Each structure stands twice: as structure tokens, then as C-alpha cells.
Amino acid sequence: MPPADPHSNPLVRKLDNFARLSFEERRILHHAATERVRRIGARESLVHEGGKPPDISLLLSGWACRYKMLSDGRRQILAFLIPGDLFEQNGHVLREMDHSIGTLTPVEVGEIARPRFDEVLSERPRIAQGLLWDTLVGAAIQREWTVNLGRRDAPERVGHLLCELFVRLQSVGLTLGNRCDLPLTQNELADATGMSTVHVNRTIQDLRAANLIILREKTLTIPDMDTLKRATRFSPTYLHLQRVGGHLDASD
Amino acid sequence: MPPADPHSNPLVRKLDNFARLSFEERRILHHAATERVRRIGARESLVHEGGKPPDISLLLSGWACRYKMLSDGRRQILAFLIPGDLFEQNGHVLREMDHSIGTLTPVEVGEIARPRFDEVLSERPRIAQGLLWDTLVGAAIQREWTVNLGRRDAPERVGHLLCELFVRLQSVGLTLGNRCDLPLTQNELADATGMSTVHVNRTIQDLRAANLIILREKTLTIPDMDTLKRATRFSPTYLHLQRVGGHLDASD
DNA sequence: CGACGCCTTGACTAATCTCAAGGGTGGTGG
DNA sequence: CCACCACCCTTGAGATTAGTCAAGGCGTCG
Secondary structure (H helix, E strand, O other), rough: OOOHHHHOOOOHHHHOOOOOOOHHHHHHHHHHHHOOOEOOOOOOEEEEEOOOOOEEEEEEEEOEEEEEEEEOOOOEEEEOOOOOEEEEOOHHHHHOOOOOEOOOOEEEEEEEEEEHHHHHHHHHHHHHHHHHHHHHHHHHHHHHEEEEEEEHHHHHHHHHHHHHHHHHHHHHOEEOEEEOOOOOOOHHHHHHOOOOOHHHHHHHHHHHHHOOOOEEOOEEEEOOOOHHHHOOOHHHHHHHHOOOOOHHHOOO | OOHHHHHHHHHHHHHOOOOOOOOHHHHHHHHHOOOOOOEEEEEEEEEEOOOOOOOEEEEEOOOEEEEOOOOOOOOOEEEEEEOOEOOOOOOHOOOOOEEEEEEOOEEEEEEOOOHHHHHHHHHHHHHHHHHHHHHHHHHHHHHHHHHHHHOOOHHHHHHHHHHHHHHHHHOOOOOOEEEEEEEOOHHHHHHOOOOOHHHHHHHHHHHHOOOOOOEEEEEEEEOOOHHHHHHHHOHHHHHHOOOOOOOHEEEO
């Protein structure tokens, strides 16, 4: 059951990092996103490369990822989807998916039909701006992953990714102090960072030994965020969380 | 001097790969993009990380790139911009640039003021759709680079990039048979593929020895595209060039 | 009680980087 | 006009990083 309270809707929370929505806007957005909710188990396929793009979908709970398989079985994870992430917002423009999307944990996905979505956007420009901001941040994250894979060494790469995930989870209220859930296997981290599973394992052990992270039982603890940021050259600028649309804030 | 004929405008040509524009739309788009043209030399900065996003800009001729520097001087090239590429279409939404843009060759850049741009979009939905398509293709390219850096070995990586550039150049009419200009140094290829310059050099020699590419004096020749595609596991699907908006074609 | 997935370790191999140096070319200033 | 410099491409040798293969422990779930 999706939460009844708009304020606990992770997309609503995320957009607060851009500009404050009005009470009415929160209600509308939450309602549209929870009218039709699918519950899906872990490690299932949501969208298949080559297939038709799905309806606009919002991850309400759980984790998923975009990924691409090569013909010989190599997999690259392109992005992690966490609660509050909208996917295929503009899917209807393309004929077919160029990558796949699959769940990592059990998830709840809210599906919004195109006409309903367009209606919300045209009636609520602040929401439209917020979702545009979200799309741009998504592109910035993809660029940062390019940097990560291309120019950072193993400890930086893994640590940087963990930093990013922590900050993103924080922006939707899914952290508790310096801790958060991290339901990823080392194999998934490897496919996201372009490394082998064995090397991820050794790298994590190094990060642990340097007391940069504590990671066990699917929980990540960051003892000292500043130190980890410095060690991994993480600068959160690219996440554009500084309420860049603050001038659009609703007044109610 | 920008070309006077809309049909030779590289953006107009590119959008033809999505849906056919009307005569009037071509004229409007070309006109808006060439009202104010800046000419800039090679290896100059167009936009600086941390600075304010620029006006909407269209690369009319020459090459540029998006890139990011790390604090110790490592550079990652995030994207190559070729004629017809629009950049910072939605820059106004973000407060500051999270990466830089610089020229690689001398370029001509058309700048379009935001109000003028919005006017064109709202009056010409087919252009708006085309530019949205272009943005989505840009995101798909960024994802493909993620795959390239994360999961392909050196020869695949370089060859795949060359395939992509060739096909993109083709889509704006900048190839001649199986040849195209490729004004990149091996150092720039290295920063794009996440490799060292030395290794790029050796990899190119391997590709040459296998007769997959001919690359000299800034000209790339691909003797057999099918073989190169197979060797580098290149599938052009992600470029979405199959006229996916064909149902929107103008009738004049 | 297996079977399986996940994390871990060791030993070995392969890919890639770094450092160093030389040749070619084009542009610039004396 | 020529010397010089900067940049680019190339090559070799050695160091380093990361991958592969193989195996064992541990917990979970049917």
C-alpha cells in the first residue's frame, strides 16, 4: 500500500530540493503517482531492451537499475533507481528501449498514463519545472558516472558511488544520521563501476580498513562524510540540490 | 559566414532523421540559429564548470567537447559536440554548470536567446518534438559511453567510439562515402575513452593492422563498416535514427 | 539436509599505465 | 631563411592495476 500522505511520497520530497510545491501540487502529484501501483519482486524485469517504452513510472519504494547486456554476457549497470525516481518520462518519443530496467529488491511502481501526466504538467508549471530539473540532474549523474568509469581508480570509484547514493537517499529522506540501507551485492557494485566482483570486494575491504565506510548486512555507514568526500574527490555540485528553483517556491 | 540555405543547416539535417520539417519550419529554425553567430578558435573555452549556463547554443561548424577535470589534472571528455549539436537547451533551469565545454577546432556557434527559443518551441510543436528527440538521443549516447568505459576492452572501446562518430557525422551529412574528417588527437581520444594516450596509440595501430580503420591526417576511413561494427559490438539502435517521429512528417 | 547465492581469499595472468626518449611537423621569432 | 619550440605520434621497458580461476565459509531457504 503506498503511503497516504503526500509528504512521504519520495518524489514530492525530492522536488522540495528544487522548489517548494504548494499543498495542492503535492496532493495532485502524489495522487497521480499512486492511482495505479504495481508491486514487483526482486530481480525481475521491468522494461526490456528492444521493447516498447513503458508508461511513465515512478519508483515508490525499493531499488531498481537501468542496465545493458553485451552479447557475451558482460553487464553494465547504467544507473541505480531509488525511491522518488521517475523513469521513461519521455519514453513515448522513442520507438524502442535502448537498454533494460530491472528490479534489485522488491519494489512498488506507480504508473501514470501519458494523458494524465501531460495534464498535470500543463496545469502545474511548477511541477513541470521540477520534473525538468530532475531530468537534468539525471543527465548530470550519467555524466559523473562517465568520469567515474573513465578517470577514477578503484577506491575512488567505489567510494564516489557510495557517496552519491548516500546523498541521493538523503534527498528523499531515506537516511538515518550517517547510515542508510544499501541493498546491493558486490556483483552489482562491480557491474556499476566497471570492475570485477573480486576487485570490488578487495576495494571495499581497503575502504573499510581506512575507516572510510562501514558496510555490512546491507547497511552503509559513513563515519566521516568529509573524509570520504575528500578521499574520493566527491563534490555534490552535479546533484544540483541547492534549491536552484527556490525563486519558484509556493507560498502556502 | 553561416550558410544561407536552411537545408545545409546541420541541425535541420539532423532533425530530418526524426521527422520531416516543413519548408517554413526549416526556415524559422535556421534563421533563429544564425541570427547571432560567434566564431571561436581551436582549444578555447566556451563554458566553464561552476559558471552560469550560457544561452542556448548550436554548433554550426567545427568540433567541441564537454569535459570535466579532476583536481590532479586528469581529464574526462564526456561528449563530443559536432555540427548540428545543440547545447544547454535547458541550462536556465540550473544555477551553475557542472562541467565545462571547450572547442577542439575553430567553430561557429549560433546563440539563441531564451525568449526567442521558447517562442519557436511553442509555435512549432514539430520542432519541439524534434529537439526533445535530440535530447533523448544525447542521453542515450551518454549511457552508451558508460557501457563503453565500463565493459568494453581497448580495441572495442576505440572502435566503438569511431563507429558512433561516423554514424553521427553521417546523420548531418558530413561523411563522404566511407570517409569523414576526424580532427581529434590521440590524447583527446584517450580522455574520451578513459585510456592513456600511449595505449590509444597502440590500440589504433592494432585496429589499423586488422584493416578495420584507416586513420591519418585527421581523416577516418572505414573500409568495411559491417566488419567494424561486428568487431566493436556496435549497434546503432541507441542513436534512434530510424525516423521514429515519421508519423509527424510535414506534408509540404 | 542440500543447493544456492554471496562474500572472501590465494595464486596466477593479462591488460593497462608510467616513464622515457626519438622523430616528424608546423608555426614563430630572430 | 633558418633555428627553435611545441605538439603530436610512436616505441621500448618495466611497474602497477585489475582480471581470472579456483576454492572455501557462511547464511538462507525450500
